[in-house]
Amino acid sequence: MYQYNETDQTLIDERVAQFKHQTERFLNGEIAEDHYRSLRLMNGIYIQTHAPMLRVAGPYGLLSSKQLRKLAHIARTYDKGYCHFTTRQNIQFNWPELAKTPDILAELATVQMHAIQTSGNCLRNTSSDPLAGVCVDEIADPRPYCEIIRQWTSFHPEFAYLPRKFKIAVNGATQDRAATQFHDIGLHLVKNSTGEIGFKVFVGGGLGRTPVIGQVIRPFLEQKHLLSYLEAILRIYNLFGRRDNKYKARIKILVREEGLEKFTQLVEAEWAVIKDDLELSQERIQTMQAHFTPPPYDTTAANDLSYNEHLRNNAAFAKWVNHNTAEHRVPGYRAAYVSLKAPDVPPGDMTDSQLDAVADLADLYSFGQIRSTHRQNLILADIKIADLFTLWQKLDALHLATPNIGTATDIICCPGLDFCSLANAGSIGITKEINAALDDMDYLHDLGDIKINFSGCMNGCAHQSVGNIGILGVDKKGVEWYQITLGGSSENDAAIGLRLGPAVAKHEITAAIVTILNVYSKQRLSVEEHFLATVKRIGITPFVEQVYATH
Numbered sequence: 113m114y115q116y117n118e119t120d121q122t123l124i125d126e127r128v129a130q131f132k133h134q135t136e137r138f139l140n141g142e143i144a145e146d147h148y149r150s151l152r153l154m155n156g157i158y159i160q161t162h163a164p165m166l167r168v169a170g171p172y173g174l175l176s177s178k179q180l181r182k183l184a185h186i187a188r189t190y191d192k193g194y195c196h197f198t199t200r201q202n203i204q205f206n207w208p209e210l211a212k213t214p215d216i217l218a219e220l221a222t223v224q225m226h227a228i229q230t231s232g233n234c235l236r237n238t239s240s241d242p243l244a245g246v247c248v249d250e251i252a253d254p255r256p257y258c259e260i261i262r263q264w265t266s267f268h269p270e271f272a273y274l275p276r277k278f279k280i281a282v283n284g285a286t287q288d289r290a291a292t293q294f295h296d297i298g299l300h301l302v303k304n305s306t307g308e309i310g311f312k313v314f315v316g317g318g319l320g321r322t323p324v325i326g327q328v329i330r331p332f333l334e335q336k337h338l339l340s341y342l343e344a345i346l347r348i349y350n351l352f353g354r355r356d357n358k359y360k361a362r363i364k365i366l367v368r369e370e371g372l373e374k375f376t377q378l379v380e381a382e383w384a385v386i387k388d389d390l391e392l393s394q395e396r397i398q399t400m401q402a403h404f405t406p407p408p409y410d411t412t413a414a415n416d417l418s419y420n421e422h423l424r425n426n427a428a429f430a431k432w433v434n435h436n437t438a439e440h441r442v443p444g445y446r447a448a449y450v451s452l453k454a455p456d457v458p459p460g461d462m463t464d465s466q467l468d469a470v471a472d473l474a475d476l477y478s479f480g481q482i483r484s485t486h487r488q489n490l491i492l493a494d495i496k497i498a499d500l501f502t503l504w505q506k507l508d509a510l511h512l513a514t515p516n517i518g519t520a521t522d523i524i525c526c527p528g529l530d531f532c533s534l535a536n537a538g539s540i541g542i543t544k545e546i547n548a549a550l551d552d553m554d555y556l557h558d559l560g561d562i563k564i565n566f567s568g569c570m571n572g573c574a575h576q577s578v579g580n581i582g583i584l585g586v587d588k589k590g591v592e593w594y595q596i597t598l599g600g601s602s603e604n605d606a607a608i609g610l611r612l613g614p615a616v617a618k619h620e621i622t623a624a625i626v627t628i629l630n631v632y633s634k635q636r637l638s639v640e641e642h643f644l645a646t647v648k649r650i651g652i653t654p655f656v657e658q659v660y661a662t663h
């Protein structure tokens with residue numbers, strides 16, 4: 113895990129002091145609200161329905177136990193005893209007092225955390241595969257490159273005021289677990305014909321009001337050209353991106369309007385000018401890779417016999433292992449998901465006591481590290497199989513072991529009307545209703561891997577456009593309604609969901625989701641046929657006929 117050097121720490125500490133002074137001046141009436149707005153956004157502070165919201169950066173989803181304990185302390189001291197994990201692997205506090213936000217930032221700085229550029233029209237937090245470094249299908253660990261990008265993006269003088277926010281994701285495995293094709297820039301670590309590792313570069317992806325699948329702008333980019341090529345793309349976007357209409361200001365609109373061929377020509381011309389001056393040395397790459405060397409794994413871990421005994425003798429444990437753990441590249445280890453999707457809890461929320469407890473579990477069983485995922489869960493990535501049974505028992509006692517990872521109740525959900533001033537409809541309450549309707553775990557597990565994404569407005573923070581089942585809250589003359597889409601995916605088979613039909617009333621949405629799942633259960637060829645495969649095979653008409661049968 114990357115550790116700040118003296119320059120990093122000085123930069124963060126000075127930023128905290130600067131913002132503290134700015135906030136004091138604003139509260140004293142010395143800075144106008146419009147001016148202060150840009151300052152607070154650069155430090156991750158939004159004004160929501162009930163209170164300010166502070167978004168804390170979680171670079172590529174990697175956290176230490178010390179950092180998790182600090183988040184618990186902040187939740188207790190400055191908030192209402194909990195925090196929220198987002199789809200960009202960040203952390204949000206929904207109830208801080210504006211006057212105390214500089215104090216929170218100062219606390220975060222003591223554990224090498226910050227909120228810089230987690231909001232505003234700038235380069236946002238770089239995200240990545242939550243199983244980076246441990247997954248069996250990895251080509252190369254993406255985290256060193258994520259950290260190089262993080263350092264390049266922080267306070268970049270040319271890109272602090274872009275036409276709109278800008279997001280980069282890096283994936284290092286054959287399976288895309290970072291939704292790279294729906295980012296402004298997506299990077300896939302790949303090998304060329306000679307075995308050299310480089311990047312396939314996607315550009316122009318995005319979600320929100322206008323979901324777009326990114327296009328390949330360069331099939332293979334040498335590692336040494338990573339920063340120069342990213343900079344060339346950003347320069348062209350900064351120069352030609354729309355600034356007169358925020359709904360048309362994202363790079364996805366620029367690429368679509370110019371066409372990929374012309375956009376590529378502009379980037380390549382700019383890159384030719386700057387690439388020699390921004391070359392990434394092999395020494396720097398290796399130095400960064402040294403921060404992400406494997407931990408001291410137990411070479412005898414695979415010899416344990418108790419794990420298989422527990423699987424045979426405890427059906428609940430076996431179910432949890434099947435759904436909430438993933439294969440590890442080191443024999444005798446597995447990655448364990450910490451489910452933040454218990455049926456009676458808002459998706460992605462954790463209490464201060466849970467944060468402290470998971471930090472302790474990370475120290476005991478996973479080398480003191482935790483990862484956040486794009487589906488608002490956590491991962492303890494390095495668990496010996498001999499420790500899994502005990503870990504499961506402890507997570508279960510913490511209400512963090514619901515065996516639903518990848519199932520229909522592992523719902524991505526935005527805060528909706530409960531917190532967000534932009535929302536058109538509620539989401540947390542409906543999610544709870546859906547969970548209650550699907551509380552039969554045997555039925556749920558029989559349905560297999562189904563991803564439901566639920567956003568309360570067109571901004572699409574929960575990525576409803578790419579959910580296998582997507583739900584979007586809309587406002588009709590002050591009444592909450594919900595649009596449904598089917599067939600979306602943010603993985604290798606990237607797809608934007610197809611709208612099922614007219615919006616469904618609030619009191620009908622849960623029944624509609626249950627109906628969709630029942631149609632799938634009856635129409636699939638076998639239990640092995642994934643929901644997406646069934647939708648592609650039969651189309652959406654059978655779902656439409658059943659959902660709207662009573663209308």
